[in-house]
Amino acid sequence: xxxxxxxxxxxxxxxxxxxxxxxxxxxxxxxxxxxxxxxxxxxxxxxxxxxxxxxxxxxxxxxxxxxxxxxxxxxxxxxxxxxxxxxxxxxxxxxxxxxxxxxxxxxxxxxxx
Amino acid sequence: xxxxxxxxxxxxxxxxxxxxxxxxxxxxxxxxxxxxxxxxxxxxxxxxxxxxxxxxxxxxxxxxxxxxxxxxxxxxxxxxxxxxxxxxxxxxxxxxxxxxxxxxxxxxxxxx
Numbered sequence: 001x002x003x004x005x006x007x008x009x010x011x012x013x014x015x016x017x018x019x020x021x022x023x024x025x026x027x028x029x030x031x032x033x034x035x036x037x038x039x040x041x042x043x044x045x046x047x048x049x050x051x052x053x054x055x056x057x058x059x060x061x062x063x064x065x066x067x068x069x070x071x072x073x074x075x076x077x078x079x080x081x082x083x084x085x086x087x088x089x090x091x092x093x094x095x096x097x098x099x100x101x102x103x104x105x106x107x108x109x110x111x112x113x
Numbered sequence: 114x115x116x117x118x119x120x121x122x123x124x125x126x127x128x129x130x131x132x133x134x135x136x137x138x139x140x141x142x143x144x145x146x147x148x149x150x151x152x153x154x155x156x157x158x159x160x161x162x163x164x165x166x167x168x169x170x171x172x173x174x175x176x177x178x179x180x181x182x183x184x185x186x187x188x189x190x191x192x193x194x195x196x197x198x199x200x201x202x203x204x205x206x207x208x209x210x211x212x213x214x215x216x217x218x219x220x221x222x223x224x225x
Contacts, residue, residue: 003158031211041218042119043157043202056212091156099145099164100209102204104156 006092006105014113018080021108023092024073033093033102034067034077049075083111099101115140115207119216127224132190134219136203141184143205147175148188151200151218160201161188195222 002094005024013019025032034046047057058069064083069075079086089109095102116139126132136146144165149157161185163170163177170177176189190197200218207214 006156012161033213035215040217043204043215045212047162048212050211058208093156094181095213097213098206101159101162102213103159104149106154108157109154 004092004094004103004105006090006108008108009106010109010111011104012111012113013043013082015083017092017112018082019082019086019110019112021077021090021092021110023075023077023105025075025092025094029061029094029096029103031097032069032075032094033095034075035091035093035104037089037091047078079110082110084112086110087112115143115214117143117146117203117205117214119203119219121219122217123163123220123222125222125224128195130194132188132193132197132221132223134188134190134201134203134221135172136186136188136216138186138205139183140208141181142206142208143184145206146177146179146186147204147213148175149202149215150197150205151202157202190221193221195223195225197221198223 007022030053033048046059047067049069067077089107091107093102093104118137147162148160151157169209202215202218204215
């Protein structure tokens with residue numbers, strides 16, 4: 001298996017622009033997670049899905065953030081409009097079930113100028 | 114409040130010595146814990162886990178100890194190697210959910 005695949009690896013954009021991050025989970029994994037890594041808060045959970053349905057989005061910082069999972073093999077995290085404080089590394093992860101290993105993608109380094 | 118906490122942001126150890134990374138948790142109902150290692154520009158990778166029915170789990174140079182009464186777990190690396198230099202995160206699924214939460218990480222530097 002190719003593992004969790006994220007794109008793009010790097011994204012540089014200007015304040016106010018829309019940003020879309022993409023993720024393909026491991027096949028057969030029923031849970032998909034979006035995390036943001038910052039120096040102050042470490043790995044912060046934004047939202048997670050079970051069988052394509054959002055279960056907990058309490059970590060999504062503002063209405064500017066939205067996430068979708070239209071099918072079992074694809075998810076997006078969108079920021080519209082983006083702000084400089086959104087600059088961080090965003091990770092997607094997937095897991096087959098509770099009590100199992102969560103696998104991560106390589107992350108998207110987002111810089112909002 | 115459901116949290117896992119890593120109170121040491123960094124740790125430096127000489128090559129060949131033991132590295133001990135610590136993690137505390139707030140809820141005695143946590144039943145499974147994981148440790149992840151993260152290199153720069155890479156995603157976190159799974160290292161070792163432990164179920165709350167155990168107090169120790171060992172995998173090669175890595176051992177995790179769980180002290181349920183203290184709500185504390187630790188990761189021991191023996192002997193430490195320069196390639197172990199990375200950020201280490203402890204994590205756990207929140208009881209009753211599938212939500213995995215992480216500590217803020219400890220940056221380990223192993224000095225040659």
